[in-house]
Amino acid sequence: MASSALDLLVLTFNCAKKIIDVPVFADHMHNAFKDNATGLPDLIALSLQEVAPMSYSFIGGYFLEPYLSAFEDAINEAAIRIEPPSSNTSPSVPKQGSKKPYTLVRSHNVGYTATLLLARDASTIRQVQQAEVGFGAADMGNKGAVGLRVLYDAGQGETELTFVATHLAAMEWNLPRRNANWAAIMRGLTFDDPEAVVERFRTEVGVPEEREEQGERTRLLHDEHDEQHLRLQRRIHDISVFKPSSHLFVAGDLNYRISTTSPPPNAGFPSLDSESENFYPKFIPLDQLTRERKAGRTMHGLQEAEVKFPPTYKYDVKADSGAKEEELEWSFAPHRWPSWTDRVLYLDVPAWVSGKNNEQKPAMDVLAYNAMPIVRFSDHRAVYLRVSVPLISPSELAPPLALEGSETAPDGFSADPRVKLPMEVDPEAWGRRAAARKKEAMAGWSMLLLGTKEGAAVLATVVLVGVGAYLWRRGF
Numbered sequence: 331m332a333s334s335a336l337d338l339l340v341l342t343f344n345c346a347k348k349i350i351d352v353p354v355f356a357d358h359m360h361n362a363f364k365d366n367a368t369g370l371p372d373l374i375a376l377s378l379q380e381v382a383p384m385s386y387s388f389i390g391g392y393f394l395e396p397y398l399s400a401f402e403d404a405i406n407e408a409a410i411r412i413e414p415p416s417s418n419t420s421p422s423v424p425k426q427g428s429k430k431p432y433t434l435v436r437s438h439n440v441g442y443t444a445t446l447l448l449a450r451d452a453s454t455i456r457q458v459q460q461a462e463v464g465f466g467a468a469d470m471g472n473k474g475a476v477g478l479r480v481l482y483d484a485g486q487g488e489t490e491l492t493f494v495a496t497h498l499a500a501m502e503w504n505l506p507r508r509n510a511n512w513a514a515i516m517r518g519l520t521f522d523d524p525e526a527v528v529e530r531f532r533t534e535v536g537v538p539e540e541r542e543e544q545g546e547r548t549r550l551l552h553d554e555h556d557e558q559h560l561r562l563q564r565r566i567h568d569i570s571v572f573k574p575s576s577h578l579f580v581a582g583d584l585n586y587r588i589s590t591t592s593p594p595p596n597a598g599f600p601s602l603d604s605e606s607e608n609f610y611p612k613f614i615p616l617d618q619l620t621r622e623r624k625a626g627r628t629m630h631g632l633q634e635a636e637v638k639f640p641p642t643y644k645y646d647v648k649a650d651s652g653a654k655e656e657e658l659e660w661s662f663a664p665h666r667w668p669s670w671t672d673r674v675l676y677l678d679v680p681a682w683v684s685g686k687n688n689e690q691k692p693a694m695d696v697l698a699y700n701a702m703p704i705v706r707f708s709d710h711r712a713v714y715l716r717v718s719v720p721l722i723s724p725s726e727l728a729p730p731l732a733l734e735g736s737e738t739a740p741d742g743f744s745a746d747p748r749v750k751l752p753m754e755v756d757p758e759a760w761g762r763r764a765a766a767r768k769k770e771a772m773a774g775w776s777m778l779l780l781g782t783k784e785g786a787a788v789l790a791t792v793v794l795v796g797v798g799a800y801l802w803r804r805g806f
């Protein structure tokens with residue numbers, strides 16, 4: 331198995347705008363590494379939400395750096411305990427003592443939401459691409475998603491990987507908004523500018539100017555049976571989250587709850603006590619995410635390993651109890667239903683991939699799906715998935731060409747988002763994002779310089795932009 335699979339750990343954590351306590355997080359990471367596995371994962375993908383105060387997140391760069399590098403430090407501290415630097419002092423081998431176990435391949439953020447990809451060996455990673463979308467106020471990134479797409483090749487065959495880190499709308503009653511946020515990801519999280527892709531394609535096939543004026547370009551996009559249309563569709567599919575040749579992992583504070591209303595006073599909350607009549611597994615059937623996913627209203631085509639951990643939100647930890655980390659005093663916050671907000675999902679190996687030479691069909695082999703312990707520095711618990719990912723090459727993973735655009739594909743094929751996008755990509759995704767990015771910078775700097783409250787600054791920016799647009803339309 332080891333030679334034909336990649337050992338991956340995907341972790342999601344809502345940081346509550348604080349820097350993590352590095353030694354504490356390193357301890358938890360160390361235990362996560364040992365959870366039903368030996369050795370260290372080849373790759374670690376992090377999805378972080380509320381990664382820093384809003385002004386720092388919106389400005390990014392230098393302001394965000396300390397928040398992100400704390401994770402790198404904690405992971406390396408934990409990794410060194412699993413695989414201490416070799417004491418091999420043979421003169422022919424260069425001294426490795428100072429080398430960190432993990433190298434940061436790329437980090438990227440949209441507002442509050444960040445992603446980091448770390449590798450044991452950075453030379454196994456090629457063709458790093460990134461994507462972003464905001465779906466907070468005025469498309470800003472107080473809520474949003476970031477994506478990374480890479481080609482992994484450790485010499486035993488290459489495989490393509492896409493990681494999406496996201497933070498969806500909060501609050502019990504916001505269920506439709508969360509589903510809409512996911513739709514915004516499917517429409518707007520693109521790894522290239524859709525308009526540029528269409529433009530390049532148009533130039534390539536040589537659509538003449540006068541035909542374009544007669545609406546040829548629109549026809550290219552809409553005529554279902556046009557051969558060229560299928561080819562263009564394929565290009566658009568390739569820049570979407572559901573690139574047919576890539577594995578996909580979606581991790582985040584997805585914010586799905588176990589009720590659509592806030593809890594009444596003295597509600598019977600899920601309990602972590604296995605003796606209690608409210609022991610938490612009883613509440614798992616109420617989880618909105620699994621219900622909505624199975625009804626086809628969110629996380630289209632994605633799978634999740636069985637949830638066996640307690641709700642990961644919302645914890646009230648007694649701030650100044652001088653207790654050791656494992657003896658923290660806590661309770662669930664009374665005004666929120668404790669819920670499984672923090673999750674990691676993935677696309678399974680598709681139906682058309684079979685095993686070579688009588689070998690078993692390759693599969694995602696989940697080693698662990700678990701929550702980290704309660705911490706002082708957040709109201710969420712981190713959740714990680716450790717999975718052995720089969721090294722299926724991009725050309726083997728993509729559906730056979732015959733399936734594409736086919737309405738009569740066999741069951742289980744046509745429902746696969748690698749065959750047909752569940753939702754069309756927004757051609758103006760990149761333009762919208764660029765505009766929102768400017769507003770973020772404006773809001774970020776005004777918060778920082780004027781010391782305004784976060785909410786007030788966002789509101790002020792939205793109002794200013796709104797008034798500006800109104801005046802512009804009125805011809806001022």
Ligand SMILES: *[C@@H]1O[C@H](CO)[C@@H](O)[C@H](O)[C@H]1NC(C)=O
Pocket residue numbers: 366695696697698699
């Ligand atoms: C431990 O890993 C094996 C694969 O090596 C897997 O089949 C099993 O389900 C895992 N156990 C748990 C508790 O997740």
